[in-house]
Amino acid sequence: MAVKSKSWSIKAHFNAIYGFRVLDEGDLGEFWSECNLKTGWCFEVIDGGWNALENTREHFITGKLYQPREYLIIGLNECVSVLAFEQPKVVETSSSNKPL
Template sequence: MKTPEPKLLNVESKFKTDRSIYVDEIRFSDNGLDVYVNSINWQVKVNFDCIYGFRVLDEGDLGEFWSECNLTVGWCFEVTEGGWTSLENSRPHFITGKLYNPREFLIIGLNECVSILTHEPPSITDKSSYNKRFNKDNVVAPL
Protein backbone atom coordinates (compact mmCIF):
# COMPACT_ATOMS: atom_id res chain seq x y z
CA MET A 1 0.00 0.00 0.00
CA LYS A 2 1.41 3.36 -1.02
CA THR A 3 1.44 6.08 1.64
CA PRO A 4 0.41 9.62 0.68
CA GLU A 5 3.01 12.29 -0.08
CA PRO A 6 4.30 13.95 3.08
CA LYS A 7 2.65 17.16 4.26
CA LEU A 8 4.33 19.11 7.04
CA LEU A 9 3.94 22.22 9.16
CA ASN A 10 6.97 24.07 10.47
CA VAL A 11 6.92 24.22 14.28
CA GLU A 12 7.68 27.86 14.96
CA SER A 13 10.18 28.70 17.67
CA LYS A 14 12.58 31.48 18.54
CA PHE A 15 15.43 29.14 17.56
CA LYS A 16 15.95 29.93 13.90
CA THR A 17 17.05 27.32 11.44
CA ASP A 18 20.45 27.18 9.80
CA ARG A 19 22.55 24.58 8.03
CA SER A 20 24.59 23.67 11.14
CA ILE A 21 21.78 21.94 13.07
CA TYR A 22 22.35 18.44 14.36
CA VAL A 23 20.75 16.02 16.80
CA ASP A 24 23.24 15.75 19.65
CA GLU A 25 21.56 13.36 22.06
CA ILE A 26 18.32 11.47 22.69
CA ARG A 27 17.10 10.42 26.17
CA PHE A 28 14.02 8.36 26.96
CA SER A 29 12.92 8.27 30.61
CA ASP A 30 9.92 8.64 32.94
CA ASN A 31 9.87 12.31 31.88
CA GLY A 32 9.26 11.38 28.25
CA LEU A 33 11.59 11.81 25.31
CA ASP A 34 14.23 14.54 25.30
CA VAL A 35 15.92 15.38 22.00
CA TYR A 36 18.93 17.65 22.35
CA VAL A 37 19.43 19.72 19.21
CA ASN A 38 22.41 22.00 18.59
CA SER A 39 23.22 24.77 16.15
CA ILE A 40 26.18 27.13 15.96
CA ASN A 41 23.76 29.75 17.31
CA TRP A 42 21.82 27.85 20.01
CA GLN A 43 21.35 24.61 21.97
CA VAL A 44 17.93 23.31 22.97
CA LYS A 45 16.16 20.43 24.62
CA VAL A 46 12.96 19.37 22.89
CA ASN A 47 10.74 17.42 25.30
CA PHE A 48 7.80 15.21 24.36
CA ASP A 49 6.20 14.19 27.64
CA CYS A 50 3.69 11.63 26.34
CA ILE A 51 4.99 9.56 23.44
CA TYR A 52 3.78 6.42 21.73
CA GLY A 53 7.03 5.77 19.91
CA PHE A 54 10.07 7.26 18.24
CA ARG A 55 12.61 6.28 15.61
CA VAL A 56 15.96 7.64 14.50
CA LEU A 57 16.95 7.44 10.84
CA ASP A 58 19.73 8.76 8.67
CA GLU A 59 18.53 11.73 6.61
CA GLY A 60 19.21 9.74 3.45
CA ASP A 61 16.39 7.33 4.37
CA LEU A 62 13.81 10.13 4.36
CA GLY A 63 14.23 11.44 0.81
CA GLU A 64 10.49 11.78 0.26
CA PHE A 65 10.43 14.62 2.83
CA TRP A 66 13.13 16.88 1.43
CA SER A 67 10.97 18.74 -1.09
CA GLU A 68 8.76 19.85 1.84
CA CYS A 69 11.26 20.20 4.69
CA ASN A 70 14.96 20.85 4.95
CA LEU A 71 17.28 22.97 7.09
CA THR A 72 16.61 26.06 4.97
CA VAL A 73 12.92 25.88 5.98
CA GLY A 74 13.08 24.67 9.58
CA TRP A 75 14.32 21.96 11.91
CA CYS A 76 11.17 20.84 13.77
CA PHE A 77 8.03 19.91 11.85
CA GLU A 78 4.62 18.42 12.50
CA VAL A 79 3.88 15.74 9.91
CA THR A 80 0.18 15.96 9.08
CA GLU A 81 0.11 13.36 6.31
CA GLY A 82 2.32 10.81 4.60
CA GLY A 83 4.83 10.19 7.39
CA TRP A 84 5.69 7.39 9.75
CA THR A 85 2.13 7.40 11.16
CA SER A 86 0.71 6.76 7.69
CA LEU A 87 3.18 3.94 7.18
CA GLU A 88 2.30 2.34 10.54
CA ASN A 89 -1.44 2.83 9.96
CA SER A 90 -1.11 0.59 6.89
CA ARG A 91 -0.42 -2.31 9.28
CA PRO A 92 -3.57 -3.97 10.65
CA HIS A 93 -2.02 -4.49 14.11
CA PHE A 94 -0.90 -0.90 14.73
CA ILE A 95 -3.22 -0.47 17.71
CA THR A 96 -1.83 2.95 18.74
CA GLY A 97 -3.07 4.47 15.49
CA LYS A 98 -6.53 3.03 15.91
CA LEU A 99 -6.94 3.94 19.59
CA TYR A 100 -5.10 7.23 19.98
CA ASN A 101 -4.63 8.85 16.54
CA PRO A 102 -1.14 10.11 17.49
CA ARG A 103 0.39 13.32 16.25
CA GLU A 104 3.71 13.01 14.47
CA PHE A 105 6.70 15.34 14.74
CA LEU A 106 9.98 15.23 12.84
CA ILE A 107 13.22 16.82 14.03
CA ILE A 108 15.81 17.02 11.28
CA GLY A 109 19.56 17.45 11.49
CA LEU A 110 22.55 17.25 9.20
CA ASN A 111 22.73 13.48 9.68
CA GLU A 112 20.14 12.03 12.02
CA CYS A 113 16.41 12.67 11.97
CA VAL A 114 14.01 11.78 14.79
CA SER A 115 10.34 10.93 14.23
CA ILE A 116 8.11 11.06 17.28
CA LEU A 117 4.55 9.77 17.70
CA THR A 118 3.01 11.71 20.56
CA HIS A 119 -0.11 13.08 22.17
CA GLU A 120 0.98 16.72 22.56
CA PRO A 121 3.31 19.18 20.82
CA PRO A 122 6.79 19.46 22.30
CA SER A 123 8.15 22.02 24.70
CA ILE A 124 11.46 23.60 23.71
CA THR A 125 13.90 24.63 26.43
CA ASP A 126 16.91 26.83 25.80
CA LYS A 127 19.87 24.83 27.16
CA SER A 128 21.94 27.98 27.63
CA SER A 129 19.35 29.37 30.06
CA TYR A 130 17.79 26.79 32.34
CA ASN A 131 15.43 29.40 33.79
CA LYS A 132 13.39 29.54 30.59
CA ARG A 133 11.03 26.96 29.17
CA PHE A 134 9.12 27.69 25.97
CA ASN A 135 5.89 25.98 25.04
CA LYS A 136 4.60 25.43 21.49
CA ASP A 137 3.55 29.10 21.26
CA ASN A 138 7.00 30.42 22.31
CA VAL A 139 5.52 31.63 25.58
CA VAL A 140 7.78 31.37 28.62
CA ALA A 141 6.15 28.81 30.89
CA PRO A 142 6.99 27.98 34.51
CA LEU A 143 9.27 25.01 35.08
Protein backbone atom coordinates (compact mmCIF):
# COMPACT_ATOMS: atom_id res chain seq x y z
CA MET A 1 0.00 0.00 0.00
CA ALA A 2 1.37 3.45 -0.91
CA VAL A 3 0.88 6.42 1.42
CA LYS A 4 2.05 9.93 0.61
CA SER A 5 1.89 13.55 1.63
CA LYS A 6 3.16 16.71 -0.02
CA SER A 7 6.62 16.13 1.42
CA TRP A 8 7.11 12.34 1.62
CA SER A 9 5.85 8.98 0.40
CA ILE A 10 6.19 5.44 1.72
CA LYS A 11 5.11 1.91 0.93
CA ALA A 12 3.65 -0.23 3.70
CA HIS A 13 3.84 -3.96 2.95
CA PHE A 14 1.75 -6.48 4.88
CA ASN A 15 2.87 -10.11 4.47
CA ALA A 16 -0.37 -11.85 5.42
CA ILE A 17 -3.58 -9.84 5.10
CA TYR A 18 -6.79 -11.44 6.32
CA GLY A 19 -8.96 -8.52 5.26
CA PHE A 20 -9.17 -4.80 4.66
CA ARG A 21 -11.83 -2.13 4.38
CA VAL A 22 -11.83 1.47 3.19
CA LEU A 23 -14.04 4.06 4.90
CA ASP A 24 -14.47 7.80 4.75
CA GLU A 25 -12.63 9.42 7.67
CA GLY A 26 -15.94 10.87 8.87
CA ASP A 27 -17.15 7.35 9.69
CA LEU A 28 -14.31 6.80 12.16
CA GLY A 29 -14.75 9.81 14.44
CA GLU A 30 -14.34 7.80 17.64
CA PHE A 31 -10.64 7.27 16.81
CA TRP A 32 -9.60 10.87 16.12
CA SER A 33 -8.79 11.82 19.72
CA GLU A 34 -5.86 9.35 19.62
CA CYS A 35 -5.27 8.67 15.92
CA ASN A 36 -4.76 11.69 13.71
CA LEU A 37 -2.31 12.99 11.12
CA LYS A 38 -0.56 15.12 13.75
CA THR A 39 0.52 11.99 15.62
CA GLY A 40 1.09 9.60 12.71
CA TRP A 41 -0.52 7.80 9.80
CA CYS A 42 -0.44 4.11 10.84
CA PHE A 43 -1.81 2.92 14.15
CA GLU A 44 -2.34 -0.50 15.68
CA VAL A 45 -5.89 -0.75 17.00
CA ILE A 46 -5.80 -2.84 20.17
CA ASP A 47 -9.51 -2.79 21.05
CA GLY A 48 -12.77 -1.31 19.85
CA GLY A 49 -12.02 -1.32 16.13
CA TRP A 50 -13.15 -3.28 13.10
CA ASN A 51 -11.52 -6.50 14.35
CA ALA A 52 -13.48 -6.29 17.62
CA LEU A 53 -16.68 -5.67 15.65
CA GLU A 54 -16.07 -8.68 13.40
CA ASN A 55 -15.30 -10.85 16.43
CA THR A 56 -18.88 -10.34 17.64
CA ARG A 57 -20.04 -12.37 14.62
CA GLU A 58 -20.37 -16.11 15.23
CA HIS A 59 -19.01 -16.99 11.78
CA PHE A 60 -15.93 -14.75 11.75
CA ILE A 61 -13.62 -17.76 11.44
CA THR A 62 -10.47 -15.69 10.80
CA GLY A 63 -10.77 -14.09 14.23
CA LYS A 64 -11.23 -17.43 15.96
CA LEU A 65 -8.42 -19.24 14.14
CA TYR A 66 -5.75 -16.57 13.68
CA GLN A 67 -6.46 -13.65 16.07
CA PRO A 68 -5.34 -11.05 13.50
CA ARG A 69 -3.88 -7.69 14.49
CA GLU A 70 -5.63 -4.56 13.25
CA TYR A 71 -3.92 -1.52 11.73
CA LEU A 72 -5.60 1.76 10.83
CA ILE A 73 -3.93 3.76 8.06
CA ILE A 74 -5.39 7.24 7.95
CA GLY A 75 -5.61 9.81 5.20
CA LEU A 76 -7.32 13.11 4.58
CA ASN A 77 -10.38 11.52 2.98
CA GLU A 78 -10.13 7.75 3.19
CA CYS A 79 -8.91 5.42 5.90
CA VAL A 80 -7.91 1.78 5.49
CA SER A 81 -8.32 -0.81 8.22
CA VAL A 82 -6.13 -3.88 7.73
CA LEU A 83 -6.42 -7.21 9.54
CA ALA A 84 -2.98 -8.80 9.33
CA PHE A 85 -0.72 -11.37 10.94
CA GLU A 86 2.03 -8.87 11.79
CA GLN A 87 2.90 -5.18 11.56
CA PRO A 88 3.71 -3.79 8.11
CA LYS A 89 7.20 -3.30 6.78
CA VAL A 90 7.53 0.38 5.85
CA VAL A 91 9.89 1.70 3.18
CA GLU A 92 10.31 5.40 2.48
CA THR A 93 10.10 6.01 -1.28
CA SER A 94 10.73 9.77 -1.22
CA SER A 95 11.47 12.37 1.40
CA SER A 96 11.51 16.11 1.82
CA ASN A 97 15.08 15.82 3.13
CA LYS A 98 16.78 17.20 0.03
CA PRO A 99 20.56 17.70 -0.09
CA LEU A 100 21.80 21.27 0.26
